[in-house]
Amino acid sequence: MMGAALSRWTMASFAAALAFLIGALVLMVAGYGFPATDIRAPQTLVVVHMVTIGWLSLLLVGALFQFVPVLVAKPLLHEGLVLPSLLALIGGLACLLCGFLHLAAGDGAAVPLLALAAILLPAGFALALFALGATLWSARPLPLPARFVAVGLASLAAVAAFGALFSLALAGFVSVPVLLDLHAAGIPVHAAAGFGGWLTFTAIGVSYRLLPMFMLAPDHERATGRVVLYAGGGALFAAALAAPAEALFSGTQFAFLAAGILALVALAAYAADLSFFYRMRKRRVVELNSKAALGAFGGLYLSALLLLALWATGGIAAHAGALVYLVAFGWLTGLGLSQLYKIVPFLTWLECYGPVMGRKPTPRVQDLVVERRDGAWFALYFLSVLAGTAALLADMPALFRLASVATLMATLAIGAELVLVRRLVNVNTAMRLPEGATRPRLFLPRRGRTPSMGAAR
Incomplete structure (x- = not known):
């Protein structure tokens, strides 16, 4: 961990990813896309790609730019490709979503938008793959x-x-x-x-x-x-x-x-x-991020059990939407939110207090969050996802929208907590900004030398 530079654009990737997740949940609450429309309808494709590319892929790409160097104990190669990759992915996804919207409306504007998305999205992923792949290649043999x-x-x-x-x-x-x-x-x-x-x-x-x-x-x-x-x-x-x-x-x-x-x-x-x-x-003491991760792992194993049950009963085609929803929200989104709850405070601590570590009294990473307050939101999140999955299996779209309201509320609350972390709101005033420490920006990087990852406790 020592000496690995903080990625300048990781927080921007996280912020964009959360915005797409919240947007997708708003559409689900409004009844846009599946189950109100067919699972392959353009409206459903809008929501699906907001989740898979906008939320999950941006989240993972941003996290990998930060943690691949940690995994292999090597600096990230071609770091200058990070921002172009992020911009190409966001721009390409915007074109793709607008193309789907025009496709649903049946007008010709979908053609150039989808064609542009077919250029920008692969280009954005290719830039990320090149930087991450080169870093991994330079560190062979790779750890598990x-x-x-x-x-x-x-x-x-x-x-x-x-x-x-x-x-x-x-x-x-x-x-x-x-x-x-x-x-x-x-x-x-x-x-x-x-x-x-x-x-x-x-x-x-x-x-x-x-x-x-x-x-x-x-x-x-x-x-x-x-x-x-x-x-x-x-x-x-x-x-x-x-x-x-x-x-x-x-x-x-x-x-x-x-x-x-x-x-x-x-x-x-x-x-x-x-x-x-x-x-x-x-x-x-097991911290909240690790407790919440248990909910995500439960979502993974429930997804496997659901797949087995649907395969045994021949119901995969009829209930594919419920299975995909459980995988996307119970397993992947649950794990993403639970780890963001630790990663954002961890990186914020390093950015703010790393430069004065050992020279000034500093708070702990755990002091940047209030776990007693936030545990209920994670519980609401996983319970609402289970309710949404059950509603899809029972073909009850109204109940699914109601469950999505609770999922949206929990996600907004967790997102708001991450904003409070970045603003250091939960830190005791006496220790919030010791001399030499700098309040981090919300999601854009500061100019100047990139801080390094140290041993945060």
Whole structure:
């Protein structure tokens, strides 16, 4: 950790990501998109991509720019690509969302917007992949968490390629029959590579570093971690590539069955590692971010159980929306919000108090938040997501909107707490700004030398 520079644009990525999450929840409360419309309708695509690209992908990209150097103990290479990547992603997503809106309205403005999105979004991801990939390549052989991230980044490349193809097809620019066939068959690959590869593999890899770091648990590589990597990688390959190809050419489902078995093995090994981290921690009191993460892990395992139940009953097609919702909000968003609750105070502490550490009295990282006040919001968040999932399974859109109101309230409250953290509102006045410390800006970086990550306690 010592000496790793703070990424200048991480907070901006987090702020943009939270804005897209809140916007998506507002649309869900208003009844826009699924379940009021078809799961593949343009209105639903607006909400889906606000969550998957605007919230989850911006969150992960911003976090990786900060934590990949920590994972491999190397500085981030090509740091100048970070801001162009962020701007291209936000601009490309704006074009994509506007294109979907015009597609829903049935006017011709969708064509240039979708075509521009097919350029900007892959370009933004390519810049991020180049910087992160070069950093990982320079640090070979990679530690276990970084290997998960490498698989996630490879999946992101596939997701971006298929996404560009979809945008061009919707805009009418793709007319080659083989490409149209690839587009028609590529949606399962796009979803599996996105949720299973890019988002889940990356989240698991980051969790293998963040959980031990924040709970002071042993972080040495374990055999179970390698089982998660290899079995999960096999499941990803089978689900994203082998199963669609098998269904297309033979109509059988052996690859899907193999993917399920490998995924269960990976989940069992991951559960063993999570139990190890919590049991062997040196930090006696479990902080709220680690408690809330348990809700996210519960969402992951509930998603697996729901998938098994739907597969056994033949209800995957009918209830795909509920499954995707539980994965996106119960597992991925739950983990993202829980870790932001620690990452933002941690980085804020380093930015503000790192320069005077050891020379002036400083607060602890925990002093930047008020856990007793915020625990209820995390409880409301996970309970509302469970209620929303149940409403989708029961085909009760009115109840789903009501549950979304509670999810939105909880998310707004957690977001407001992060703003208070950045403004140092919760810190005792006597210790808030000792001589030599500087109040951090809300989400834009300050000019001058980038501070380094030290040993915050």
